[in-house]
Amino acid sequence: MTDTSAPLASRRRLPVSILIGTGLAVVIVAAAVLAPSLIPFDPMRMAAGPRLAAPSFDHLFGTDEFGRDLFSRVLTGGRLSLGIGLTAVVSGLAIGGLIGLVAAFAGRLVEATLLRIIDVLYSFPDTLIALALVAFLGPGIENATLAIAISLVPFYARVTYGLAAAERAKPYVEAAKLAGIHTGRLVRVHVMPNIGQSLVVMGTLGFSSAILSAAGLSFLGLGVQPPSPEWGAILASGRNYINKAPWILIFPGVAICLTVLSFNLIGDSLRDLVDPRRKDRS
Amino acid sequence: MLLLIFKRVLIAFFTVIAVILLSGILVHVVPGDPVTAMMAQSVSATPEAMAEMRARLGLDLPVWQQVLLYTWHVLQGDLGTSIRGNESVAWLFLQRLPNTFSLAVSGLVIALAIGLPLGFIAAINRGRLAETVVMVLAVLGVSIPAFWLGLILMQLFALELGWLPVAGSGWRNIVLPALTLGLTYCALVARMTRSALIEVLEEDYIRTARARGLREYQVLFVHALRPALISIVTVVGLVFAYLLGGQVIIENVFSWNGVGRLAVQAMLQRDYPMIQGFIVVFATSVVVVSMLIDILYGFLDPRMRKS
Numbered sequence: 001m002t003d004t005s006a007p008l009a010s011r012r013r014l015p016v017s018i019l020i021g022t023g024l025a026v027v028i029v030a031a032a033v034l035a036p037s038l039i040p041f042d043p044m045r046m047a048a049g050p051r052l053a054a055p056s057f058d059h060l061f062g063t064d065e066f067g068r069d070l071f072s073r074v075l076t077g078g079r080l081s082l083g084i085g086l087t088a089v090v091s092g093l094a095i096g097g098l099i100g101l102v103a104a105f106a107g108r109l110v111e112a113t114l115l116r117i118i119d120v121l122y123s124f125p126d127t128l129i130a131l132a133l134v135a136f137l138g139p140g141i142e143n144a145t146l147a148i149a150i151s152l153v154p155f156y157a158r159v160t161y162g163l164a165a166a167e168r169a170k171p172y173v174e175a176a177k178l179a180g181i182h183t184g185r186l187v188r189v190h191v192m193p194n195i196g197q198s199l200v201v202m203g204t205l206g207f208s209s210a211i212l213s214a215a216g217l218s219f220l221g222l223g224v225q226p227p228s229p230e231w232g233a234i235l236a237s238g239r240n241y242i243n244k245a246p247w248i249l250i251f252p253g254v255a256i257c258l259t260v261l262s263f264n265l266i267g268d269s270l271r272d273l274v275d276p277r278r279k280d281r282s
Numbered sequence: 283m284l285l286l287i288f289k290r291v292l293i294a295f296f297t298v299i300a301v302i303l304l305s306g307i308l309v310h311v312v313p314g315d316p317v318t319a320m321m322a323q324s325v326s327a328t329p330e331a332m333a334e335m336r337a338r339l340g341l342d343l344p345v346w347q348q349v350l351l352y353t354w355h356v357l358q359g360d361l362g363t364s365i366r367g368n369e370s371v372a373w374l375f376l377q378r379l380p381n382t383f384s385l386a387v388s389g390l391v392i393a394l395a396i397g398l399p400l401g402f403i404a405a406i407n408r409g410r411l412a413e414t415v416v417m418v419l420a421v422l423g424v425s426i427p428a429f430w431l432g433l434i435l436m437q438l439f440a441l442e443l444g445w446l447p448v449a450g451s452g453w454r455n456i457v458l459p460a461l462t463l464g465l466t467y468c469a470l471v472a473r474m475t476r477s478a479l480i481e482v483l484e485e486d487y488i489r490t491a492r493a494r495g496l497r498e499y500q501v502l503f504v505h506a507l508r509p510a511l512i513s514i515v516t517v518v519g520l521v522f523a524y525l526l527g528g529q530v531i532i533e534n535v536f537s538w539n540g541v542g543r544l545a546v547q548a549m550l551q552r553d554y555p556m557i558q559g560f561i562v563v564f565a566t567s568v569v570v571v572s573m574l575i576d577i578l579y580g581f582l583d584p585r586m587r588k589s
Contacts, residue, residue: 123568128568253427
C-alpha cells in the first residue's frame, strides 16, 4: 500500500537520511569491532603520555588525568556501549515481543489485562524505569544492561501487540484458525514471518535510547564502573577537568551523539517505510 | 465528564498502589541481604548493630507482611527513615520538592517556547526547506544526551564567559539547568507538534475550509489550531514525564539541590528506604501529571467524555 498523496520532497529526503545514518553506523560499528587492532595504546595503560595532554599527532584525542590515551579509550568504549545496547535491545525485544504476542492471541481477558499493565508501564519514561531498577540491583555493567533491557519491554510489547493485532484481522489468520491450527503454531509459522521485519525496525529505534540510558547511568556512577572506558564513565571523570582539558569532554560526547544519531536516522526512515500510515509523522 | 474524572482518578490511585507494592517487593528481590549491602561500607557493622537494624526496618517479619506494612505506611505519608542521616524520608523529599518542581516547570516552559513554534513552522511548510531544517534540528536534538549538553553549556557560559554560576541552588543557578532541559526536550515538542498539526491539516473539514476560499491564516488559526491544541496538550504531558526522567541526571550535573540529586546519592550509598521513597515520589508525579492531562483532554474534546 503506497501513499501516493505524500509530497515528492519527503520521498526524496527519505533515502538521504537512511544513507547518512547507515554510513555513520557502519563506520562506528567497524571502529568498535576493529578497535583492538586500531588503537595505538592499551586503553587502561596509565602514563601512556603526559597527563591531560591536548590532542596531538601522538594522541589524536589527547590524554586524560592519568595520562591514558583518549583515542584508544573512546574506541574501546564503543565496544562497551554497542555491546550493552545490542544485548539490551535483543533481550528487551524478546521479552516484550512475547508479551505483545500473548496479549494479541491469548483471548480477551488476557488481552485486556496485559494491555492495561503495558499502558501504565509505558507512561513512565524508560530512563526512569532503568534508573529505578539499577537502584535496587546495584551498579555494574550486567545490572545496568538488565535494567535497560527491562526498561525497553513496555515499548516493544506495545509495538508487537499493535503489529500482531493488525495481522489478526487478516483473512489468512482467519483461514488458518478455521483449518484448526493450534494458536502457538499459527503465531510461530504464519504471523511471525509477517511482522518480523517490522519488529527488527523497531529494534533499531530502541537501540539509540538504550545507548543514551547506558551513558546516563554510567555518568551517574550507577552503570559501567571506572576505569572501564565506557563513554558515560569517561565523561563523569572528565567533568572534573572541564576547564583544563575540555577534550576529555568533547570526544566521548561526540561519540555518543553520532552513534545515537545514526540509529535514530535509520530507525526513523525505516519506520516510515514499513508503516505507511505514519509517513511524514514524527 | 464526572465519570471520566472518576475513572481516571481510580486508575491513577491503583497505579500508585501498584508502584508502592512493587517498590516494597523489589527490596526483597535484590540479590543478597539489604542490611549487609548497606552496612558493608560502615565501620560499626557488628552483628548486634545489624540485628538491631533488621528489627528497626521490620526485616525480621515475613516478606508479605513487610510489603503490606510498607504500603500501609506510605499511604499515610510515612516513607520510613533514611539509613544514612536517620531522618524522615518523606521530609527529606518534601524539602527538595519545590526545587525539583521549579526546575522542571522552567525546563518545560523553555521547551514549549522553542518547540511549539518550530513544530508549527514545520507543519505549515511541508516539503519546503523550513520543514527540512526543523526536522534535521529535531533529530539532532533527540540524539544529544542531556547531561553532555549540560556540561557543554556549563563550560561555555559559566567557565569561559563567566556569565552564570557553575552550580548551586540560587535563582541565577536555575538558568543553565533549565536551559539544558529546555533545549533537550524542545526537539521532542517540535516533532510531536508537527505530527499533531499535520494530522489535523489532512482532515476533510480543512479541505472544505480551503475550498470555501478562506484565507490560509483563517484556515490555520480558526479551523486547524483548536483541534491541534487538543493533541498538543497530550504532548505537554508526555514531554513533562520525560523531562522528569532527564531531570535526575541534570540535577546531578549542576548540583541542583532537588529530589533527583538526593536520590542518586541514596542509590550510590544503597540507602533502600530513600530509593523506595524516590520511586514512590517520582512515579506518583508521573501518574498525577498523566491523569491531569487525560482529564484536561476530556474538557477540551467532547468526544472523549463519552468513551
